[in-house]
Amino acid sequence: MAVISFIDAITMAMREEMRRDPNVFILGEDVGVRGGVFRATVGLIEEFGEERVIDTPLAESAIVGVGIGAAAYGMRPIAEIQFADFIMPAVNQIVSEAAKMRYRSNGDWFCPITIRAPFGGGVHGALYHSQSVEALFTNVPGLKVVAPSTPYDAKGLLKAAIRDDDPVLFFEHKRCYRLIKGEVPEEDYVLPIGKADVKREGTDITVISYGLTLHFCLQAAEKLAEEGISAHVLDLRTLYPLDKEAIAEAAAKTGKVLIVHEDNKEGGVGAEVAAVIAEQCLFDLDAPIKRLCGPDVPAMPYSPPMEKFFMLNPDKVLEAMRELAHF
Amino acid sequence: MAVISFIDAITMAMREEMRRDPNVFILGEDVGVRGGVFRATVGLIEEFGEERVIDTPLAESAIVGVGIGAAAYGMRPIAEIQFADFIMPAVNQIVSEAAKMRYRSNGDWFCPITIRAPFGGGVHGALYHSQSVEALFTNVPGLKVVAPSTPYDAKGLLKAAIRDDDPVLFFEHKRCYRLIKGEVPEEDYVLPIGKADVKREGTDITVISYGLTLHFCLQAAEKLAEEGISAHVLDLRTLYPLDKEAIAEAAAKTGKVLIVHEDNKEGGVGAEVAAVIAEQCLFDLDAPIKRLCGPDVPAMPYSPPMEKFFMLNPDKVLEAMRELAHF
């Protein structure tokens, strides 16, 4: 199996789906000749032509809104939002329209759109090219929100998203794009949306995360093992609706839970994870449910020392894990 | 002290603030001659003229965006969003702009805008005139999110919001407008944003809520008292940032917590409330943290039996409280 980067897995998934189904097409800013500002769509306009890889006008509400219309008609659009930070103008189309079409038409219409957006920081992107915006959408029934952390998951989940009959927001941590590499089969496969995945088995503490910070957790778990502490690491993968069973199971397994994400703490995805645990397996707990998250400030500053201060890293995670283990 | 309705308290707060400070003005759809579709601004154009009570074009992003510009300049705009459901086109202006102006300018600029929006259901408003949208904004540092449940709180908190130097989203449950009455002083007073309020002292179970459902909790507590069960009821009042101290204190007081809101359960404000408790006072708990919320469906249907199914009511709350008490 070839070892490829996260972003190559994304490209591969789109290419395969476009070959498989003529209804799949891409629209967004700079996705065509430029191949996307992160190069996720590179080579696709050459293979599929500018009818299926559309460089749109600079207008996110239209990118999503036009995609919704096409999806309702029967196409399988993949809308690229250049940076997750710029999804805001499209919130009305996503929340009021895509998410509610099936429900409001009593099942008559549905909206199989996939909306890809690179999120997260650590790339000197400053306030508006670094945000984690997932929490905005993890209270919207009708939507699915996915955020893979490995190339393998990225390919399988993106293919599942494209084939899914409901709108899927697909968040890709931009720091993972070239940093994270992994084995990815050349063959066609899909992974189930809505299922979390145990990325490491362990017995002493449970760590729950997604995206870039999942890798920090795994690195920290590695080190912690040397100290004789065994960490169980759960990758949420789907952020909405959450895999509540897997969460409860992972929490109950060790009784000590640390939730880690880059997004601000208050009101982040970790809140619901904690709430699920506190509701479903409170008596299995041996320690308070801890969260290690980005600070509650509007976004990540540009200046390197501030960016560093904001971002989590393996050391910060290690410390929190160790502290919990020793609780 | 006069007993007035929730909506009259809102109007009173705006009138007093407009008299006090010439920089306060109102902008929104139908706020002028019509006095607002809910009549919250009734009489204001007559008193303050159409320069200070502006019927805007039908465009929410402009209503908020223009308000932001005026606020940054030094005015105190009150922007009315006709229904909270229609705040979606303004999300970019609220989240990317209002919430981040102070932070991104290193404190050079700030944005004292108040954005009022009627939310919630039970008024045959169907999918798009009934939504609870607060969870969309309770992960946005730089914003404050307020949702009073009584006329007294409504007046005091709205005045505080208008005077606040930061952007405040002010959600008014539309079912409370004429249903909820209470004593409201004629005098000027403000209540602190960021502070929850114990609406009923009790010893057996703790119920945490806000908006319309807070009243259901109080009614249920009344009945429960007859059964010899004493409920402690906390009104969050400010939904972001949460009053974490008050939450922990209220939870620890009885060790049994029920969180109640009309919004969908998963990813709702209740998740953060539960997470705070699970992090700060886990060992004070005698029961799993329960949440009673709207079902996880896109929005409240129009058809009366479905609306009724969706909405909470005192009986549903009573049942959940009783069950928790007997846990």
Add this chain to the structure above:
Amino acid sequence: MTTKRHEQVGLTDAQVLDMYYYMLLARKIDERQWLLNRAGKVPFVISCQGQEAAQVGAAFALRKGKDYLCPYYRDLGVVLVFGQTARDCMLSAFAKAEDPNSGGRQMPGHFGGKKWNILTGSSPVTTQVPHAVGIALAGKMQKKDFVVYTSFGEGSSNQGDFHEGANFAGVHKLPVIFFCENNKYAISVPLKKQLACESVADRAIGYGFPGVSVDGNDPIEVYRVMKEAVERARSGGGPTLIEAVMYRLVPHSSDDDDRTYRTREEVEEAKKKDPILLFGQYLKEVGLMDENKEQDLLARVQMEVDEATEYAENAPYPAPESTLTHVYGE
């Protein structure tokens, strides 16, 4: 006898009579819903009154079963021409399970139905505009020759989604007709507080396609400009923006009281140009209608409305727990 203007635009006698029927049907369904509302039987009404000529004129220029609609909440006249019946509308007004638009989930006026090529609509205004563009884009990709009609009020033409959708359609020369029903008010806000341009049609040049303003009280004129636009669209000529100028004859909705923002004189004046009145007169002038025929037609429409009302009133509600269905596909 006056000239038969309708023949000049290619409408047959039968067609204009049909148009009149649809206009009347829309009006009578609407009037009945107000009565039902005032009697406490339905919680909400949103009206087409005063806009029927534009709606029916526009719909007649489209091909039912082939072209697509992304209409707005007042477009009762349009969806009737496309196949919805009085019964469908009344089922929606009563929020009954059989309502084909939404199974009673949405307020009346929120049209939708795959079988009629009507995309499901929502309440936030103007969101349907990019959808129409997306359907047209899909049609172009699949080499279909349908056109897409989307409508909205003049107030709603100030939303960003109008601009973004129109621009996208202009760039891609897509077969979309942007139909603005300018009824002079957005709830209480009069035209001059909504727009500073002479005509909403003036906005088209900014997107590189034609804009036309037309008397929305005249279904024949509306048909004519729509037909032109449809033909242009179908032959690859791209979009058209049409502004149909008219007047909303009743309050914004059953929750509104229009006496707070407009004089009775103004409304009475507008009623003199009630499109149903004017079109009835025209049909009489050209000898296609007389008192008797009109009475027969009215009786037929009335009967349809009566039957529809009775059926809908007695139809079952959706089951409460069905609230939980259709969140996601199976």
Add this chain to the structure above:
Amino acid sequence: MTTKRHEQVGLTDAQVLDMYYYMLLARKIDERQWLLNRAGKVPFVISCQGQEAAQVGAAFALRKGKDYLCPYYRDLGVVLVFGQTARDCMLSAFAKAEDPNSGGRQMPGHFGGKKWNILTGSSPVTTQVPHAVGIALAGKMQKKDFVVYTSFGEGSSNQGDFHEGANFAGVHKLPVIFFCENNKYAISVPLKKQLACESVADRAIGYGFPGVSVDGNDPIEVYRVMKEAVERARSGGGPTLIEAVMYRLVPHSSDDDDRTYRTREEVEEAKKKDPILLFGQYLKEVGLMDENKEQDLLARVQMEVDEATEYAENAPYPAPESTLTHVYGE
């Protein structure tokens, strides 16, 4: 000697020389930032190259210290005229604590500063347009006579916020100048995939105010149309939309590689109309500049840039924990 076109529009000799200075300063700051970026010293650059004439021409028609700016990220030329210095810009490029725009929190090009009447800007394009309208509304309420300048790229004129802001300003006849810097590309997307209209200025009629297209490589022409717009705005005549047509001479930003989407020939062709080149020629033609003077000016500018760079490079970073400040007011 050619006619002194600048006198015809009311610019003195001293003023045009000053304009040239600002254009050069902007260019040289920009060029230095690219060098610093390629040397790994600053992570990001976004350029004004090719747009200096339009920016400086526009800014000269405004009153520094009185009028307000809601500029976009390329408007280095504008903010320099309004008082920012090379040092301010370099502090921003190096993300140092003293950066007056954001204390190092934002990328360069995110201008702001209350002392200069420059509203703090963000990255999502076009959000500043409604802000400009809001400042103008506030000014009108307070009977001030300032005007508000807001700028954006032609791609950004497709955002809903442009439409909504322009419409609001049109309805209220507010003193706002909408200044579109049409540099032919939105990152890689060429004009014809962004817009189907002939000129962005065509959009103005849809908002009921004048739209003007002007050669953005000619600071005198830009000054002239801006001056007209400013006077109209100040005298209650309402907004103007100005499209300045130009070319982006360098990649979109330091992260971009423009060879993937445009030919070198096209860029070389555009460089022949480099506004700095053209304006330098003009000043020589009218006898205000010669080789010597130009060398002196260049040396002065170079020194400013050198000093600024050195200062900024050595200036301290913000403290890490200051990340937590300025979320809310005290």
